Amino acid sequence: MNKKCHAISAKGYTFCIWRKKEDKEWNVGNINFNNFRTNDPDGSESLIFVLDGNPETYKEWAESYFDFENEKENFLEAIKYIYEHKPLNQKIINILNPDITLDELKEDIEGIAY
Secondary structure, eight states: OOOOOEEEEETTEEEEEBOOTTOSSOBOOOOOOTTOOSSOTTSHHHHHGGGSSOHHHHHHHHHHHHTOTTTSTTHHHHHHHHHTTOOOOHHHHHHHOTTSOHHHHHHHHHHTTO
């Protein structure tokens, strides 16, 4: 089986994680971090904490990152809808970003195999 590894680089960190469909947790390789004096030596925890499977974690992160706290009606419900991997529709898209259409997202949706 081919493993796909997506490298994410930000703030000087680079790491590799993967998760097969049947896995309950993310996988990482065996890396020796003996020279680091931090609980997050590769920086992955500070970058991917938002992928904990909890829609509320993502909501809090997105409100802070995009600076729109309490401006989006039904925002958490839309996030939960996506976390449940229900079929996307224009109503859900409008809650998240009214300036884009489902058709405009088609390539991205296919690219992530949603």
